[in-house]
Amino acid sequence: MRSAAVVLVLLLTACSGPAISTGASSTVTMEETVASDGADPEDTPSTTARVVEYTDGSSGIGDSLFPELGNGGYDVEHYALDLVFDGEALSGSAELTITATQPIRSFRLELTGLNVTGVTVDGLSASYDLADELTVYPSVPIDEGKTVTLDVKYHGIPRSVPNVAGRFPVGWHQSVDGWFALSEPAGADTWFPSNNHPLDKATLSLRITVPPGLEAVSSGSLLEVEATEQGTAYLWDSNEPIAPYLIALAIGVFDREESTSVGGVPIINYFDEDVGEAERRLFARQGEMLDFFAGIFGPYPFDEYGAIVLETTEVPAALETQTRSTFGTQILVLGEAVVAHELSHQWVGDSVSVADWGDIWLNEGFATYSDWLWLEHTQGNAALEKAVTEAYARLSGPGPGGFSSTQEGLAQSKEGFPPPGSPPADDLFNLSVYQRGGLTLHALRLHLGDEPFFGVLKDWATEHRYGNASTDDFLELVERSGDTRARSLVEEWIFAKDLPPIDELNLPPPE
Numbered sequence: 001m002r003s004a005a006v007v008l009v010l011l012l013t014a015c016s017g018p019a020i021s022t023g024a025s026s027t028v029t030m031e032e033t034v035a036s037d038g039a040d041p042e043d044t045p046s047t048t049a050r051v052v053e054y055t056d057g058s059s060g061i062g063d064s065l066f067p068e069l070g071n072g073g074y075d076v077e078h079y080a081l082d083l084v085f086d087g088e089a090l091s092g093s094a095e096l097t098i099t100a101t102q103p104i105r106s107f108r109l110e111l112t113g114l115n116v117t118g119v120t121v122d123g124l125s126a127s128y129d130l131a132d133e134l135t136v137y138p139s140v141p142i143d144e145g146k147t148v149t150l151d152v153k154y155h156g157i158p159r160s161v162p163n164v165a166g167r168f169p170v171g172w173h174q175s176v177d178g179w180f181a182l183s184e185p186a187g188a189d190t191w192f193p194s195n196n197h198p199l200d201k202a203t204l205s206l207r208i209t210v211p212p213g214l215e216a217v218s219s220g221s222l223l224e225v226e227a228t229e230q231g232t233a234y235l236w237d238s239n240e241p242i243a244p245y246l247i248a249l250a251i252g253v254f255d256r257e258e259s260t261s262v263g264g265v266p267i268i269n270y271f272d273e274d275v276g277e278a279e280r281r282l283f284a285r286q287g288e289m290l291d292f293f294a295g296i297f298g299p300y301p302f303d304e305y306g307a308i309v310l311e312t313t314e315v316p317a318a319l320e321t322q323t324r325s326t327f328g329t330q331i332l333v334l335g336e337a338v339v340a341h342e343l344s345h346q347w348v349g350d351s352v353s354v355a356d357w358g359d360i361w362l363n364e365g366f367a368t369y370s371d372w373l374w375l376e377h378t379q380g381n382a383a384l385e386k387a388v389t390e391a392y393a394r395l396s397g398p399g400p401g402g403f404s405s406t407q408e409g410l411a412q413s414k415e416g417f418p419p420p421g422s423p424p425a426d427d428l429f430n431l432s433v434y435q436r437g438g439l440t441l442h443a444l445r446l447h448l449g450d451e452p453f454f455g456v457l458k459d460w461a462t463e464h465r466y467g468n469a470s471t472d473d474f475l476e477l478v479e480r481s482g483d484t485r486a487r488s489l490v491e492e493w494i495f496a497k498d499l500p501p502i503d504e505l506n507l508p509p510p511e
C-alpha cells in the first residue's frame, strides 16, 4: 500500500507458519467410545473411553504486533457473502466454510459496528455474543479437522474505524460520490465477519446488490450481473486465496476500460467517471508492468488485473487489493511509481502474504524496490541509483526531511527511523519499512550480483505463492545462495539500529 500525507508512502507484511494458539480458559469434555481392534483374546471388541477436550478458540491468531487480530481454533476455507447495500445500510449473510484446527466449543470472528440477527452452524441455530468480537457457540462442539458451514445474518450502517497501525481510519469509506473499502491492516471487519488476519486466507464469492444506476467492483472475476427488485446484483469470484484486508470493494459509477498485456493477462480498469484523462494516463503502462514483473517474480499469480480509481478527499492512499488495486485520486501525485508499486504487490504482499504484521517490510520493501526496478527498466540504471541515493539521504538525516504517518513518527525520525524489521505497532507504515526495506534489497543485489539476486526474488515469489512467509523464511532463502556474508548483511539492514553503508555507491558520502 502507499499513502501520501505530505508525500506519504506506506504498507505491510507477512510471515509464515500458522501459530494459532488456544485460549483454553474453559473447556467442555465429551467421551468418545472407541472400539479397539483385535487384541482381545475372546475376540470381543473392548471399548475404551477417550476424553476429547473442547476449548474456546483464542481471541487472537498470535500476531507479534497486534495480538488481538485474527482468531484461533479454526481456519476459513471460503467466504460466500451475499449482501444488499441501499446507499446507506448494508444487510445480508456471510456463509463461511471453516475447518476446526482444535476441538472447539466456541470460536470468534471480527465484526465491528454492525448488528447480528442470527447464526447457524451446519444449519443448526447457534448462540452468539457480539461485543468487541462475534463469539459463536455451536449447539454441538466441533471436532478437530471437521469442516462446517457457518452462516451469519447481519445488517447495519458500515463505517470506518480507527487504525490500529496509525494513520487514517480503515474499513468502509465514502468517496466523493460512492463507497469503498480500504482495510489494511484490519478494517475488513467493518463490512463482513472474518478471521481478520493475513495468516488465514480463503477463497471468496461476493454477491452484492447496489441501488439502480450504481455498479459494484471487487476482487477476482465478474461472473454475473443481474437486475433485482432492489437494484443490480454483481457476483464476483476470487478462486485464489485472499486475505480479508485485500478484498476490494468499490460502489459508484465507473468507466470500464479493458485491455490485455502482451503476456496475455486481461486488464480491466474501473475509473470513477469524474477521474480526468491525465490521471487515467498513469495507468496506461500496466500491461508492460505486468510482463516486466512476471520476468522478475515469475508468472502473474491471478487470472486478471486492473485498477479501481476513485475520487477521494480524505484518504490519500492506495492499496494493493488483490487482482484489482484501489487508488484514491490524492495519491496519484506520486505518479506512475505508485501504479508500479501496487501492481508489484500482487506478487509480494498478495500472493505471498506476511504471516505476521511485524514482517511488513517484506511487502513494502519489496514493492518499493519494484518501483525502483521499473524506474531502472524505463529510464536506465542512473535513475535507479538516484532513487537509492535519495532514499539513503532521507533515512540518514534527522527530520525535517523525514516523514511519517504520525506526529510520533515525525518525532521518531529525528532520532533516526526504526529498522524495518522492528516496526512500531502504532506507526507500522513508517518510511523505514518502505525505503530502508528497498535499500536492503539493493544492497543485497550489489553484494550478490544480478543473477543470484534475481534468482532469490523469483524463488521467493515462487516458493511461497498463494501462502504466507516470514523474515526468517527470507533469511533462509538468502543463506541458500551460498554466499557466506549474505544473511548477516540482510540481518544488519533490517535489524540494526544504524543505517549500514553501501560502499559500492559511496554511501554515506564522505563528510
Ligand SMILES: [Zn+2]
Residues within 6 Å of the ligand: 001, 002, 010, 011, 012, 341, 342, 345, 363, 364, 367
Ligand atoms: Zn505498498
